[in-house]
Amino acid sequence: xxxxxxxxxxxxxxxxxxxxxxxxxxxxxxxxxxxxxxxxxxxxxxxxxxxxxxxxxxxxxxxxxxxxxxxxxxxxxxxxxxxxxxxxxxxxxxxxxxxxxxxxxxxxxxxxxxxxxxxxxxxxxxxxxxxxxxxxxxxxxxxxxxxxxxxxxxxxxxxxxxxxxxxxxxxxxxxxxxxxxxxxxxxxxxxxxxxxxxxxxxxxxxxxxxxxxxxxxxxxxxxxxxxxxxxxxxxxxxxxxxxxxxxxxxxxxxxxxxxxxxxxxxxxxxxxxxxxxxxxxxxxxxxxxxxxxxxxxxxxxxxxxxxxxxxxxxxxxxxxxxxxxxxxxxxxxxxxxxxxxxxxxxxxxxxxxxxxxxxxxxxxxxxxxxxxxxxxxxxxxxxxxxxxxxxxxxxxxxxxxxxxxxxxxxxxxxxxxxxxxxxxxxxxxxxxxxxxxxxxxxxxxxxxxxxxxxxxxxxxxxxxxxxxxxxxxxxxxxxxxxxxxxxxxxxxxxxxxxxxxxxxxxxxxxxx
Amino acid sequence: xxxxxxxxxxxxxxxxxxxxxxxxxxxxxxxxxxxxxxxxxxxxxxxxxxxxxxxxxxxxxxxxxxxxxxxxxxxxxxxxxxxxxxxxxxxxxxxxxxxxxxxxxxxxxxxxxxxxxxxxxxxxxxxxxxxxxxxxxxxxxxxxxxxxxxxxxxxxxxxxxxxxxxxxxxxxxxxxxxxxxxxxxxxxxxxxxxxxxxxxxxxxxxxxxxxxxxxxxxxxxxxxxxxxxxxxxxxxxxxxxxxxxxxxxxxxx
Numbered sequence: 001x002x003x004x005x006x007x008x009x010x011x012x013x014x015x016x017x018x019x020x021x022x023x024x025x026x027x028x029x030x031x032x033x034x035x036x037x038x039x040x041x042x043x044x045x046x047x048x049x050x051x052x053x054x055x056x057x058x059x060x061x062x063x064x065x066x067x068x069x070x071x072x073x074x075x076x077x078x079x080x081x082x083x084x085x086x087x088x089x090x091x092x093x094x095x096x097x098x099x100x101x102x103x104x105x106x107x108x109x110x111x112x113x114x115x116x117x118x119x120x121x122x123x124x125x126x127x128x129x130x131x132x133x134x135x136x137x138x139x140x141x142x143x144x145x146x147x148x149x150x151x152x153x154x155x156x157x158x159x160x161x162x163x164x165x166x167x168x169x170x171x172x173x174x175x176x177x178x179x180x181x182x183x184x185x186x187x188x189x190x191x192x193x194x195x196x197x198x199x200x201x202x203x204x205x206x207x208x209x210x211x212x213x214x215x216x217x218x219x220x221x222x223x224x225x226x227x228x229x230x231x232x233x234x235x236x237x238x239x240x241x242x243x244x245x246x247x248x249x250x251x252x253x254x255x256x257x258x259x260x261x262x263x264x265x266x267x268x269x270x271x272x273x274x275x276x277x278x279x280x281x282x283x284x285x286x287x288x289x290x291x292x293x294x295x296x297x298x299x300x301x302x303x304x305x306x307x308x309x310x311x312x313x314x315x316x317x318x319x320x321x322x323x324x325x326x327x328x329x330x331x332x333x334x335x336x337x338x339x340x341x342x343x344x345x346x347x348x349x350x351x352x353x354x355x356x357x358x359x360x361x362x363x364x365x366x367x368x369x370x371x372x373x374x375x376x377x378x379x380x381x382x383x384x385x386x387x388x389x390x391x392x393x394x395x396x397x398x399x400x401x402x403x404x405x406x407x408x409x410x411x412x413x414x415x416x417x418x419x420x421x422x423x424x425x426x427x428x429x430x431x432x433x434x435x436x437x438x439x440x441x442x443x444x445x446x447x448x449x450x451x452x453x454x455x456x457x458x459x460x461x462x463x464x465x466x467x468x469x470x471x472x473x474x475x476x477x478x479x480x481x482x483x484x485x486x487x488x489x490x491x492x493x494x495x496x497x498x499x500x501x502x503x504x505x506x507x508x509x510x511x512x
Numbered sequence: 513x514x515x516x517x518x519x520x521x522x523x524x525x526x527x528x529x530x531x532x533x534x535x536x537x538x539x540x541x542x543x544x545x546x547x548x549x550x551x552x553x554x555x556x557x558x559x560x561x562x563x564x565x566x567x568x569x570x571x572x573x574x575x576x577x578x579x580x581x582x583x584x585x586x587x588x589x590x591x592x593x594x595x596x597x598x599x600x601x602x603x604x605x606x607x608x609x610x611x612x613x614x615x616x617x618x619x620x621x622x623x624x625x626x627x628x629x630x631x632x633x634x635x636x637x638x639x640x641x642x643x644x645x646x647x648x649x650x651x652x653x654x655x656x657x658x659x660x661x662x663x664x665x666x667x668x669x670x671x672x673x674x675x676x677x678x679x680x681x682x683x684x685x686x687x688x689x690x691x692x693x694x695x696x697x698x699x700x701x702x703x704x705x706x707x708x709x710x711x712x713x714x715x716x717x718x719x720x721x722x723x724x725x726x727x728x729x730x731x732x733x734x735x736x737x738x739x740x741x742x743x744x745x746x747x748x749x750x751x752x753x754x755x756x757x758x759x760x761x762x763x764x765x
Contacts, residue, residue: 290648337515
């Protein structure tokens with residue numbers, strides 16, 4: 001069964017769920033490995049409870065989504081008995097490690113032979129599961145361990161890091177997360193599907209637009225039926241501008257943090273102040289510095305006026321963008337040419353292209369290691385009308401990840417300017433949430449949005465009666481945390497803060 | 513050196529001179545509820561609210577639960593709800609966060625605490641702990657010390673160790689997996705000490721109030737001295753709550 005999706009600015013795939021015939025477990029495993037060997041890239045792999053053939057046995061429907069090099073998504077499924085499970089694929093394809101760990105943790109699926117079934121969020125087993133897990137350890141008289149967290153020194157989210165060091169050199173970093181686990185996924189199923197936007201906006205509060213766009217696109221695909229009616233170019237353009245503003249703002253926050261971590265305080269305060277301009281621009285457009293309320297299924301909360309007045313005019317928006325372009329050029333030049341910055345960032349936390357590919361990294365962290373996937377390159381809609389040139393850096397170190405941000409900020413500013421060339425006027429429009437919403441029955445929708453950190457993946461499935469059967473959320477951070485752990489190996493422990501900031505991953509997005 | 517001077521010239525002076533009077537243009541802040549009568553039996557606002565922040569007869573809104581999504585504005589047939597750009601959304605008590613109908617329906621103003629003023633009026637050190645925060649509150653709390661809001665001008669700063677802290681600023685709905693760490697941080701703080709709850713999640717659980725993965729026991733044991741509402745709170749809301757609490761700036765009017 002081919003996908004039903006029409007033109008959309010995000011990578012989207014909608015299928016008749018019952019038409020995806022679940023394979024026998026062994027056939028599914030072989031099928032997925034063959035697809036990945038032939039050049040497809042894993043996008044997500046997750047489980048959901050399935051009706052069991054045998055009383056007392058827990059059955060799990062496992063769905064794997066892969067992306068072909070032209071951007072198309074393909075789905076392959078299997079139903080398995082959780083207790084019997086299957087043989088792990090992580091040993092063959094490292095990038096699958098987080099998915100198989102999650103499958104085990106969330107659904108109790110036996111993943112035999114997995115090298116590393118470490119808790120992701122210590123869900124049902126709670127702290128006991130975390131405490132019982134034999135975390136990686138290095139033995140040796142001279143080896144010492146440094147434990148950090150879950151509460152860190154700064155005003156940031158919690159997570160625990162354990163460094164195994166010989167002298168100042170980190171041999172391995174064990175990251176354990178889960179402290180932020182709020183139970184997002186069960187809540188998404190408990191509420192009316194059309195009213196989820198405020199909750200989705202807080203899955204990772206610094207990526208509200210990326211996650212909410214993925215949610216909105218999926219709900220729109222589920223309400224429009226086979227002939228997907230896109231929300232119209234006006235709303236798509238406003239969404240694109242909000243997404244790029246989020247990217248600019250968070251990249252600036254990252255640069256500010258990196259500058260602070262190398263003691264380059266002029267960079268820290270300058271990038272911080274320019275971030276204020278970026279988020280205040282979002283606030284003028286939608287009322288929130290984080291883009292809350294900007295996106296709603298079938299609607300938009302973004303306002304842009306032709307003339308100056310009570311709202312926010314195109315001239316004011318252009319003025320803010322011009323300020324960013326002008327002042328960024330000055331601070332970027334100062335930052336990139338500062339010897340202290342170069343000395344600290346160059347060569348630190350290096351990940352080769354081969355490593356980034358093997359680990360399945362996504363987003364700017366992957367592109368800084370020479371990979372080139374970016375969902376915006378596949379979009380129809382506004383990203384086809386205004387194409388984004390995918391940029392990548394070859395060196396894979398903290399320097400590359402910093403430069404990546406600077407280049408992407410520039411591209412995003414130019415992209416928004418391109419959209420503004422069409423002299424758009426945006427009016428908030430919302431569909432009432434009071435009217436009963438009918439979702440198309442028996443559909444599986446996968447929507448993928450390239451946020452500032454990488455791809456946010458939302459998978460929604462409806463049952464035969466049109467009720468939401470499953471809602472799977474995936475933040476890009478889930479896939480990138482191991483990248484950080486590998487990147488700090490053989491680096492000095494004092495370089496960990498800059499390695500960490502250069503990845504800038506989400507704790508709550510991982511922990512859900 | 514020359515490049516550094518160019519940066520200095522381009523950045524200019526960014527700090528907000530009067531934090532008390534500053535209003536963030538376009539910000540969705542304090543909601544107001546008009547006195548227009550509700551249609552018979554209407555509960556559109558209650559149904560639309562994602563956090564059960566609204567009660568009716570008479571209509572009132574709990575800022576401690578509100579996430580400022582403005583769904584109530586869109587669903588109310590009488591247009592009773594409106595959001596203003598006022599970022600002052602704090603109160604000393606949980607009940608003080610209730611917004612009622614009419615122009616005077618805002619939260620209770622924060623009275624300066626004489627004891628806290630004496631202790632911390634010239635220097636306050638805060639330890640922030642996120643316990644399930646989505647990074648919205650964390651970013652805004654960080655921003656309170658940036659070049660725009662510059663809370664450090666009053667001797668108020670974040671510290672890395674709870675040992676050095678006078679106040680514990682909590683964000684997030686308090687996840688079960690962070691319960692132990694929150695108590696350890698509090699136990700490590702020397703007396704005298706107090707708690708500030710920042711954001712709808714910390715105050716009430718917010719959008720996560722119904723989630724099973726929480727353990728809010730700490731906040732039941734140790735009541736916050738001030739509640740800073742918002743999702744997330746604007747830095748001006750947080751900054752002014754502290755300035756008023758400690759009597760650092762004269763209260764408005």
